[in-house]
Amino acid sequence: MAKRSANDSKTIVFLHPDLGIGGAERLVVDAAVGLQKRGHKIVIFTSHCDPGHCFDEARDGTLDVRVRGNTVVPPSILGRFSILCAILRQLHLILQIYFTSELRDLRPDAYFVDQLSAGLPLLQYLHPQGRIFFYCHFPDLLLAQGRQKWWKRVYRIPFDFWEQWSMSFADAIAVNSNFTKGVVSRTWPALVRQRELCIVYPCVDTKTKEKKPDEKPLWNGMKFVLSINRFERKKDIALAIKAFAGLSKQKRAGVRLAVAGGGAS
Known part of the structure; x- marks a missing residue:
């Protein structure tokens, strides 16, 4: 696809909490690279990016990745208050790039923000x-664990409210599947009445690896059930195992269950 002319080129700033290795980070990197290939100027701001634990494009110079907002608030306090710390780190990042004139020098036409919406009101106020x-x-409120404890439910009230309210400051909202669209619609019906949700599926690299002459296909025609996730509770990897076990003996014959992933990033 031909690149856009200089007149059509836009400056797009990405804001992402932690540019590690995961599905969200893969989507962000793919979106940034895709927009950059179309002739747009892309800058990714993040509160954390470990060169030893990130995708190649984030460390090999393909993308302009800048770590900001990581000098005051830690990712968590004694392993707790992670959502509070994440919000404060995002606000710190936005304020830092604003007051150091990075935003003014970049003059972004648009922002791509994901995972955390808390800073959207501030971002709109500083750069309308x-x-x-x-x-x-x-929805982050559905991922929070330990809600059976009353103090945890009370603690989450302001953050759950802030998540819905802050998302309303976006000019456009996208979700990653029709399933997520349904969940968001049921979780925040008032928000959906104000904003139409569009579905943008994560990218898939369709380039096939060059196969050696004597190399057999990995599955060699075998049917399989595949689950690729981080190995952590909220991913509910047990669901894939239960689904496989729920198949009848006839349907399970010749089918392989593969569970792949890594530790939490």
Whole structure:
């Protein structure tokens, strides 16, 4: 596809909490690279990016990745208050790039923000000219664990409210599947009445690896059930195992279950 002319080129700033290795990070990197190949100027701001634990494009110079907002608030306090720390780190990042004139020098036409919407009101206030695109992977309030404890439910009230309210400051909101669209619609019906949700599926690299002459296909025609996730509770990897076990003996014959992943990033 031909690149856009200089007149059509836009400056797009990405804001992502932690540019490690995961599905959300893969989507962000793919979106950034794709837009960059179309002739746009792309800058990714993040509160954390470990060169030893990130995708190649984030460390080999393909993308302009800048770590900001990581000098005041830690990712968590004694392993707790991670959502509070994440919000404060995002606000710190936005304020830092604003007051150090990085935003003014870049003059972004648009922002791509995902995972955390808390800073959208501040971003709109500081730079109302920039259009905001928010990508919702899944409502954070449904991922929070330990809600059976009353103090945890009370603690989460302001954050759950802030998540819905802050998302309303986006000019456009996208979700990663029709399933997530249904979950978001049921979780925040008032938000969906104000904003139409569009579905943007994560990219898939369709380039096939060059096969050696004597190399057999990995599955060699075998049917399989595949689950690729981080090995952590909220991914519910047990669901794939239960689904496989729920197949009848006839349907399970000749089918392989493969569970792949890694530790939490």
